[in-house]
Amino acid sequence: MSIEFNWFLPTSGDGRHLASGGLPKVQVFSDGNRAPGIDYLGQITRVAESAGFHGILVPVAAGFEDPWLVTAALARETSRLKFLLTLRPGLELPAYTAQKLATLQDISNQRLALHIVTGSSPYEQRSLGDFLGHDSRYERTAEFLQIMQHVWRGSGIEGSQQYYQHSFNDGLRVPLQQTPDIYFGGASPIAEGVAAQHSDVYVMWGETPRMIRERIARMREFAAARKRRLRFGLRLHVIARATEAQAWEQADKLLNEIPRDAIDSAQRHMATYDSVGQARQMDFHGGKRSGVRELEIAPNLWAGIGLVRGGAGTAFVGSYAQVAERIAEYHAFGIDAFIFSGYPNLEEAIRVGAEVLPRAGQALK
Amino acid sequence: MRTQFHWTLPSAYATQPRPGAAGLAGWIQVAQATEYVGFDGLFLGGGALYADPWTIAAALSQYTKRLQLLVTLRPELILPAVMANMAQSMQSITGGRLGLHMDIEFSANEQRCYGDFLNRDQHQRRVQEYLQILAALWRPEQDAPDLFRGQYYQLENARLAIQSAARPALYLQAQSADMLRLAAAHMDVDVQPATHPRAMQAHIEQVRSLAAPAYQRPEPLQFSCRVHVITRDSEQQAWDELEQLLQQTPPAPALPCGDPMQEDNIHHLHGTHPARARDLEIYPNLCHKLQLDGWRDMSVLVGSYAQVANRLEEFQALGIRRFVLSGSPALEDAFRIGEELLPRLRATAGITA
Numbered sequence: 001m002s003i004e005f006n007w008f009l010p011t012s013g014d015g016r017h018l019a020s021g022g023l024p025k026v027q028v029f030s031d032g033n034r035a036p037g038i039d040y041l042g043q044i045t046r047v048a049e050s051a052g053f054h055g056i057l058v059p060v061a062a063g064f065e066d067p068w069l070v071t072a073a074l075a076r077e078t079s080r081l082k083f084l085l086t087l088r089p090g091l092e093l094p095a096y097t098a099q100k101l102a103t104l105q106d107i108s109n110q111r112l113a114l115h116i117v118t119g120s121s122p123y124e125q126r127s128l129g130d131f132l133g134h135d136s137r138y139e140r141t142a143e144f145l146q147i148m149q150h151v152w153r154g155s156g157i158e159g160s161q162q163y164y165q166h167s168f169n170d171g172l173r174v175p176l177q178q179t180p181d182i183y184f185g186g187a188s189p190i191a192e193g194v195a196a197q198h199s200d201v202y203v204m205w206g207e208t209p210r211m212i213r214e215r216i217a218r219m220r221e222f223a224a225a226r227k228r229r230l231r232f233g234l235r236l237h238v239i240a241r242a243t244e245a246q247a248w249e250q251a252d253k254l255l256n257e258i259p260r261d262a263i264d265s266a267q268r269h270m271a272t273y274d275s276v277g278q279a280r281q282m283d284f285h286g287g288k289r290s291g292v293r294e295l296e297i298a299p300n301l302w303a304g305i306g307l308v309r310g311g312a313g314t315a316f317v318g319s320y321a322q323v324a325e326r327i328a329e330y331h332a333f334g335i336d337a338f339i340f341s342g343y344p345n346l347e348e349a350i351r352v353g354a355e356v357l358p359r360a361g362q363a364l365k
Numbered sequence: 366m367r368t369q370f371h372w373t374l375p376s377a378y379a380t381q382p383r384p385g386a387a388g389l390a391g392w393i394q395v396a397q398a399t400e401y402v403g404f405d406g407l408f409l410g411g412g413a414l415y416a417d418p419w420t421i422a423a424a425l426s427q428y429t430k431r432l433q434l435l436v437t438l439r440p441e442l443i444l445p446a447v448m449a450n451m452a453q454s455m456q457s458i459t460g461g462r463l464g465l466h467m468d469i470e471f472s473a474n475e476q477r478c479y480g481d482f483l484n485r486d487q488h489q490r491r492v493q494e495y496l497q498i499l500a501a502l503w504r505p506e507q508d509a510p511d512l513f514r515g516q517y518y519q520l521e522n523a524r525l526a527i528q529s530a531a532r533p534a535l536y537l538q539a540q541s542a543d544m545l546r547l548a549a550a551h552m553d554v555d556v557q558p559a560t561h562p563r564a565m566q567a568h569i570e571q572v573r574s575l576a577a578p579a580y581q582r583p584e585p586l587q588f589s590c591r592v593h594v595i596t597r598d599s600e601q602q603a604w605d606e607l608e609q610l611l612q613q614t615p616p617a618p619a620l621p622c623g624d625p626m627q628e629d630n631i632h633h634l635h636g637t638h639p640a641r642a643r644d645l646e647i648y649p650n651l652c653h654k655l656q657l658d659g660w661r662d663m664s665v666l667v668g669s670y671a672q673v674a675n676r677l678e679e680f681q682a683l684g685i686r687r688f689v690l691s692g693s694p695a696l697e698d699a700f701r702i703g704e705e706l707l708p709r710l711r712a713t714a715g716i717t718a
Contacts, residue, residue, distance in 0.1 A: 066451045069419065069451065069458055070458065072420045072424045073427050075424065093442050093479045096442040100417040100420055103421065107420065126520070127521060128444060166480035
C-alpha cells in the first residue's frame with residue numbers, strides 16, 4: 001500500500017517563526033514574515049508539485065485568504081497536484097457550494113478533494129453569522145454533505161431536512177465528471193459518526209501512536225457497521241534535519257524565541273474553542289513551555305507548536321531517517337495519508353520532498 | 366467622470382462554445398481580448414444558469430492585469446459576513462479589481478433551485494438585512510454596532526478579517542419600487558437593462574429621488590445599463606444577423622433544475638417569434654426581452670456601427686456612465702466592439718463628460 005504525502009498552503013502568511021502563520025495571530029516578529037500574496041502562494045504550490053507531493057491542503061479560518069478563490073487562481077500553476085480544499089459547511093447553501101465545486105473541478109481538471117471541517121471557535125462562527133452549537137453544526141454538516149452528493153450525482157438519501165430545504169426533485173443538478181474524495185476532520189463522538197457515514201479519509205491531528213491506534217480501531221468499527229471503508233490521514237508539522245541533534249536544536253530555537261506572554265495570550269484564545277481535537281492538542285503541553293525534549297510526547301513527536309498555534313499543534317522532529325521511520329510506523333497501523341507543513345513552508349517542502357519522502361519509501365520496504 | 370465599458374463573459378451553461386474554446390481556455394481568451402482592446406472590465410453572470418462567477422473570476426485574475434471583474438451573486442446563497450470576507454479575499458487576490466453585482470429581485474424559480482423558499486415579502490426583508498450587514502461591515506466609520514439580531518441573520522463581533530483591501534463597488538439591479546428604495550440606499554452603481562430612453566430616464570430619476578443618502582457617499586451614485594449588441598458595417602447586415610439568430614433552432618435552455626423557468630413576455634425563439642426581426646424594435650435599433658443563445662431577457666441594440674454608437678451616446682446623455690455590453694461570439698465581438706465602437710464612444714465621451 002503506498003502512502004499519500006500532502007503539503008500545506010499557508011494562506012494567512014508564512015515565515016521562519018512558529019508565530020509566522022496560523023491562528024491565533026501572535027505578532028511578535030517583524031522579520032521573516034511572508035504575506036500570503038497570490039504570487040508567493042503560487043510559488044509554494046509549484047514547489048509542492050515538483051517536490052513530489054500528491055496534494056496540497058488549502059485551509060480556512062478568519063483572516064485567511066478564501067480557499068476556493070486561492071485554489072481557482074492557482075489550479076493552473078500545476079498539472080498533477082491535487083487541491084485538498086477546506087470547506088466549513090453551513091455558511092452557504094449546499095447547492096451553491098456544489099455548483100462552485102463543479103466549476104472548480106472543470107478548471108482544475110478534476111484535481112479537487114474536499115476537506116470538511118465544522119468550526120472550532122464559537123466566537124469566529126458568530127462573527128460569520130453562524131450561531132449553531134457544536135453538535136448541531138455536525139448534524140448540519142451531515143445534511144449538507146448529503147445534499148451536495150445529490151446535486152452532483154442525483155443520488156443520496158433524502159434524509160432529515162432539519163437545516164436545509166433542498167428539493168430533491170426541483171433542485172439544482174450539476175453533474176460532476178468526478179466527485180471529489182471527502183477528507184474529514186473532527187474528534188468528538190458526533191464528528192466520528194458523521195465521518196463514518198460520509199467521508200472517505202478520516203483526518204486526525206498528530207497524536208501519540210497509542211491514541212491514533214485507538215481512534216483508528218473505533219472508526220473502523222463505525223465504518224464497518226455502516227458498510228463503509230475509511231482511509232486515515234494524519235495532519236502535523238515536520239522539523240527534519242540531517243541529524244537528530246540539529247532537528248532538536250531547531251525545535252528549541254523555534255520554541256524559545258516566543259515570549260512567555262505570547263504563549264499565555266494564545267492559550268487564552270484557544271481555551272475559547274469548542275473543539276474536542278483542540279482540547280486534546282492542548283493537553284499535550286498544558287500551556288507550559290518546558291524544555292524542548294519535555295514536550296516530546298512520544299518518540300519524535302513534539303507538542304511545542306501547539307503552545308502558540310491553534311489547529312495542528314504537533315510535529316515530527318528528528319533526523320530524516322527517524323522521521324521516515326515514524327511515517328512507516330504510523331502507516332503500519334493504518335495511516336496512509338499525511339498532511340505536512342513546516343517553517344517556512346516553501347523551503348521545508350523542498351527539504352521534506354528531497355530527504356524524507358524517498359527515505360519513507362525505503363522504510364516501507 | 367469617464368464612462369466605463371464592460372464586456373460580458375459567455376459563461377452560461379447553455380452557451381455553445383467552439384470546439385477547443387470550451388471551459389477556462391475559452392474564457393481566458395475572451396478575458397485577454399477584452400483587456401487588450403481597452404474595455405474597463407468583464408461582467409460575469411451568476412445563478413442557476415451559469416458556471417460559478419467567483420471561481421472563474423479568481424482564475425481569470427491570474428491572466429489579466431487591469432480588467433475589473435464584475436461578479437454576480439444572489440443574496441440567499443451565502444451569509445452576508447461570509448460573502449463580505451470572501452469579497453475582501455478576492456480584492457487581495459485580484460489587486461482590488463472586484464465589482465460585486467447583486468441580483469436582489471425576488472425570483473421564485475431561481476431561489477427554488479438552491480433550496481430557498483421564501484416568498485416575495487420575506488425575501489425583501491431578508492435583502493434589507495443583508496444590505497444592512499454589508500453596510501456595517503464595509504462602512505464601519507458609520508458607527509454601526511457589532512451586534513446584529515435580525516429575523517433572518519444574526520451576527521456578533523462583526524468585523525472584516527482582512528482589513529487592508531478596499532471594498533468592492535456594489536452594483537444592484539432592482540425593478541420593483543420597494544426593492545429600488547432599498548437598493549438606492551446602498552448601491553454604488555444602479556443597473557438596468559437597456560430599454561426605451563424615456564423609461565430609462567424615468568428609472569434614473571426615480572433612483573435619484575430615492576437615493577437620499579443614509580451615509581455620505583464617497584462617490585456619486587453611478588448609473589449603468591446592460592445591453593447585447595449586434596452591429597456590422599451596415600444596418601442591413603446587422604438585422605440579417607438577428608434574423609438568422611431568430612431562425613436557428615435554439616438550444617433548449619440548459620436549466621439545471623427540475624422545473625422549467627417560466628418568464629412572462631419573453632420572446633422565446635421556440636416558434637412564437639414575429640415574422641421579421643424588425644417587428645421587435647421598440648425604439649430605433651433597440652429590441653428587448655429577447656432570449657438569445659442561452660441568455661434570457663436580453664435587450665439588444667441592432668444596427669450599423671454608427672447607429673449603435675449613436676444609441677449608446679443617447680443613453681450616455683441620460684446619465685448612464687457604465688455600459689455592460691455583450692455580443693456573440695464573445696471573442697470575435699470583443700474585438701469588433703472594441704475596435705469599431707469604443708474609440709468612437711470614448712472620443713465623444715471625452716467631449717460630453
